[in-house]
Amino acid sequence: MVTATSSVESKTEVKVATRKRGVGSDAWRSTALVVVLRIAVIALVLGLWQVMSGSVLPEYAVSKPTDVSHALWKLLGSSAGWTDIKTTTFEVVAGFGIGVAIGTVMGLVLGSVPLMGRVFEPLIAALNGIPKIALAPLFLLFFGIGPLSKITIAAMGVAFVVFYNIYLGLRLRERELVEIVQVMGGRRHHVLSYVTIPTLAAPFFAALKTGGPLAILGVIGGEFIASTEGVGHQLFTAATNLDAPTEFAGLIVLVAMTLALNGVLTALDTYALKRLGLGDRRPRSQGA
Structure with missing residues (x-):
């Protein structure tokens, strides 16, 4: 009976640890995605700025x-x-x-x-x-x-x-x-x-x-x-x-x-x- 109880507790701990790792991994991926998208937006704005300056927008301004x-x-x-x-x-x-x-x-x-x-x-x-x-x-x-x-x-x-x-x-x-x-x-x-x-x-x-x-x-x-x-x-x-x-x-x-x-x-x-x-x-x- 003691062995069965210990086995159940061990499985529960494994499930909890796995769930925590999954949540942590999802949070890290979400943060990384946000950072990448921010960098992409900034790069896009800078690229458009460089291309449009002089040809579309006055470069002196x-x-x-x-x-x-x-x-x-x-x-x-x-x-x-x-x-x-x-x-x-x-x-x-x-x-x-x-x-x-x-x-x-x-x-x-x-x-x-x-x-x-x-x-x-x-x-x-x-x-x-x-x-x-x-x-x-x-x-x-x-x-x-x-x-x-x-x-x-x-x-x-x-x-x-x-x-x-x-x-x-x-x-x-x-x-x-x-x-x-x-x-x-x-x-x-x-x-x-x-x-x-x-x-x-x-x-x-x-x-x-x-x-x-x-x-x-x-x-x-x-x-x-x-x-x-x-x-x-x-x-x-x-x-x-x-x-x-x-x-x-x-x-x-x-x-x-x-x-x-x-x-x-x-x-x-x-x-x-x-x-x-x-x-x-x-x-x-x-x-x-």
Whole structure:
């Protein structure tokens, strides 16, 4: 009887292991297919761009991938190019961090004190309605054409996004869960740990992913208006000189910066939600 039971358990383990290997293999194939298709799409676009430039599209406006690659290599191989990249990166990171801090504090304070929320929410909405780029000249008057004005523009755009996500998250927090924790003898830190943080985690990280591109947009807009260095300054100079290859090279740098920032935020999002036990819960298959 013991031998029969052991045999059944052994067969079950083999089936489970085989199923897991099959699922892992299917996932790997699916990922590989997506990567291959992405590369194929990019190659097709570049090929059409190269062929149509000059014959269909004006070359002075769209350049060619070969010329763009040469300009990108020249940009990355020069000290001035890396100075522009470092300047913009510093302004984006600083503005993003300051904006997240300000938006988080505002959201927590106004969301936790309903009276203050009712008083200040219309004022914040009115201020948020002003295009941030329209305030850039004002910030340039206050802080000059240095990095501080660009950091302020970026921080302002990020702060509003973070504020609204946290503020609305607190307002939508289930009151029943708070009362249950309090009835069970929980204190404020228990409500914070078991209700508030899990409720705000998803909207907070969504705000971070939305705020990242806004920080880059604010910095580049400020550098467009007035600056002596930065990727935005390089883009403006290239456009003024009708230098399309350098223009596209600068855009590639901005795309790389955006992807890098989004990758960091995605990894942080996944790690934080996993630690909080809020990661994606995939339903098990019927045979599992």
